[in-house]
Amino acid sequence: MWSITLPMTSDDELKEIKGRPVDFYDCLVADSIFFLTVPFLTIPESPGFLPISSPRGSQLMADWEACATSYIVVVSDMETFQSNDSFQTWTRVRVPPGSLTDDERRSVSDVSFSREGVFFLIEGILYIRSMHEFTRLGKFSNLPDEIIGITTRKWCWDKYLLKVKDQISYIAVWTKDALYLGYEHLKFNKIIETDDMRQILHVPYATLNIHTVEYTEHPLELALLVESCTQCHISRTLHFIIINEDTEEFLSKEFKLTGYPGTFFSMHFAFSGTPEFVLNDKTRIIYCYNNFANKGHLQIPIKDQIIHQVFIDYLGNFIVKLENNAMFLFKININQILKLHSWTNSTTKCIIAMFPTGQTYFIHVSKIGNIYTETYPLQLEVDSVAARNRDMCPYIEFQDNVLRNTYILDKGQNLSFLVELQYPEDIGMDILMESYGPDILERREKNSYESSLGQSYKSKEIEFYQHENFEGVNDYFKLQYNKTGVVLFTVKPSDSANTCINPQKVFQVLVGCDSAKYILVKGFEKKDCLPYEFLYDIEKSYLRHQQSGKKRVKYDWKLYGCPLKVHIKEKFQPLVQLYNEEGYVEDIHVNFIVWEIHGRKDYSFNNSMAQSGCLREAQTWKSMTEFNESLPLEDAWGPENYRHCFSLSGKREDLNQPYEIINKTNKNHLVWPMDHTGMYVFRVKILDPNYSFCTLTAVFAIETYGLVPNMYSIMKISSFVND
Known part of the structure; x- marks a missing residue:
């Protein structure tokens, strides 16, 4: 039995331990993959609750968490099932009596899985079954009652970069004339309406309806398929709009498709670096590759059958499954279709899903309402079929x-x-x-x-x-x-x-900015001291801004950490270090500035502007706050307005002023007044505009000591005692 401790970061999903090619008790040590995401509990089965299902005779529906595909929900025409381990174990998802009519309980038209619960679309109304509740989402959630579709993200990205907003959506909900995006805590915002789409598509007089919506391969984009028509009973034109949900930019793409009333297309984006997707109705597959540059139809010998599912994996495999369980395969940018071997009988209801490792498998629902899975060796099946056709990979x-x-x-x-x-x-x-x-x-x-x-x-x-x-x-x-x-x-x-x-x-x-980056000043630990109730006063003459009396400060141990004791004769230069979620990265050598956050000004710097090599007057806190008097102190000076002093342009009035910019090598230090001691809480900010897209700041505290008592006062006290 081996016990192994694995390093792990917050965005880890899978860890693979590679076996070495040596014998171990006559067995080889196999590669092992471990699933590392935070456990997600399944919705408990409650006694007396009633089944919720799709209409009688319909095919299976499924949805899973994009970054943890073992968290999955399946809707059949008898029950809804949920699993957090790819159906090694599972529970039935049911609803409280009286929450829906019998007809509504058997009318699920779409399902989506999220960490907040399972969403059900029933007769145009969106419901969510969470761990303990079954809730109708309507006006209180900013959603209408005429919803025609829902979808969630299909591809997993472990990090996102947002320029405008502070969060991304995890579900899209749409009606015929509006798109809504859903965020944490069941908050929904309307993003676009058909009136806006008319301007984007330049069809001011056409009748517009949203046909379908899907998240693309891009972590911040969605695609809208929009119908436009003037004689809607004869034909409709489908247009394509890309939405960036962060910047809310809308882009119409050169893609038009003529459809007939009653024809519905589903949209499926591949995991690719450029937009590559397929559309399918009941019998047709239409592809669009290379960012809309390559379009066409795939000829699949469907005969009298209907397409049930288009499944895509991370390797670019498209599996088209028919309702009779016949299957076809093709890859991105390859128009040759392979008919796969029959894997299950034509009457069994099943759907294709994906293990966290990327391996495909079947989910079967029996006629008595039980569920079981079957691993599908996709690559072996493809090789078997391709061998007959002499379809060989062109590279080794x-x-x-x-x-x-x-x-x-x-x-x-x-x-x-x-x-x-x-x-x-x-x-x-x-x-x-x-x-x-x-x-x-x-x-x-x-x-x-x-x-x-x-x-x-x-x-x-x-x-x-x-x-x-x-x-x-x-x-x-x-x-x-x-x-x-x-x-x-x-x-x-x-x-x-x-x-x-x-x-x-x-x-x-x-x-852009890596949100996991932060800076610390070396030597300041927040756990090396015992916090206590600590109040201290700052004399008004020591403050940057005049006030009527002393300023009382309550020391916040949690925010400021442990103060470093520094003798008043000792200079101090902060050593600023860069960290990320994995720990220490580097010592920072570029320029930074410091200021006392409670307004103290009774400290200085040992280097003058002239000693630092300035050819003109350097920026100081005094000059920057006067120039930006409408801004708070912390925003008055930073990389956005930094100008160096090492050129001849500008005034040369007084280069004997203290130089208030520090870096690791310029030998500039903080110096302290000799006539009193005090507590200083500084904030440091990286000043170099070319160091990082992040605004990097940190707090550290200095407590000075070493004041020599006044000898005249000691003599007076001694004389008074002797008398």
Whole structure:
């Protein structure tokens, strides 16, 4: 029995332990994958509660948590089932008696799973079954009663970068004429109406209806399929709108499809670096690849059957399952269709789902209302079918060192990747990189090629960086806004086939502030001292702003930590260090500033402007607060308005003033008054505009000591005692 302690970060989902190729009691140690997300409890079964289901004879419906696919709900025409372990165990989801009529309980038309509960769409009304309640969501949740569709996120991104809003939605709800997004604590906001869509699509007089909505592969985008018509009983045109839910930007795409009344299309986005999706109605599959550049129809021999499910995995496999359980497979950008072997009989009701490892499996519901699963060896089935057709992967191996699906790039940083392709010498191939997002990254590439023993090898070294000087610009915050964002990338071989196991690598680069970053001043720990009730007074003459009397301060141990005792003759230079969720990163060498947060001014700096090499008067707290008198002290000076003093432009009035900017190497220190001691609570802020997109601040406290008593006062006290 082995006991292993694994390091874990907050965004970990899976850990894989690799077995070594050695014998262990005549057995090989296999690779093991462990599911690490926070446990999610299933809704308990309550005695007397009643089943909730889809209409009699309908196919199975399912939805799962995008970042934890073992959390899943399935709706059949008999019961609703929920599991938190991919149906190794499961419970029935039921509703209280009297909460719905018998007809309503058997009328679930759509279902969505979330960490707040299971959403049911029933006759145009949205309900949620949480751990302890079954609630109708209506006007109190800012939702109407004519809802026609709901959907949740399909792809997992472990990090998000928001520029405007402070949270992302997890569910989309729509009526014929409006889209609503749902956030934590069941808050819903209306995002767009059809009146707005007329302006976007430039169809001022057409009748518009929302056809369907889906979250795309992009972590912040949704896609709307919108119907427009003038003679609606004859034909309708379907338009495509992309919505960025953070910035609420709306973009109409060049995609139009003519449909007939009563025809409904579902939309399915692949996990890709550019928008790539398929639409399906009951019998047709329409594809759109390469950011709307490649469109067409896939010819699937459906005959008299109806499409039940279009399932997509992270490797770009599309499985089309019919109601009679016949299945077909194709991959992104490959129009060849493979008819897979029959796996289950035509009358069994089943649906395809995905384990957290990415392995596909079937969920079956029996005629007596029990549920069971069956692992589906997709790649083996594809290889078996393709072997008869001599459908071979054109390359031998495709490798890369892209280890995560999300990378964060801050100012001054770069990202480097290596991609390698091995293929037969008589086939011409290349390594392609596609991107989707704002043009905010620069890229350097180094390509190499060699050939040996009938095989060719290509490699591509890719470096991403951003070369921008943020110092001294007219609008610092606008430039930062324009230079941050989300860029998606796909790296793939120039040719592929249905049998290729690893046809592409998809990842996102978030250019901006990493919310896990923070700074600390070395030597200040919040747990190394015993807190107590501590009040102290600051003389009014020591304060930056005049007031009528002393200022009383209550020391906040939780916020300020333990104060460092410093002798009044001892200079002090804060050593600022950068941390993230994994711990210490580096000592910070760039410029920073400090100020006493309770308004003290009775401290100074040992270096003058001249000693620091200034050629003109440097910025000080006095000059910056006078120039920005309408702003609070903490906002008066920062990277947005920093100007260095090492050029001849500007006034040279008095370079003997204290230089109030510190960095690790400029030997500038805080110095203390010699005639009194005190408690100082400082805030430090990184001043260098080219260090980080984050506003990095920290608090530290200094308590000075070492005041020598006045000898004349001691003599007077001694004389008084002797008398």
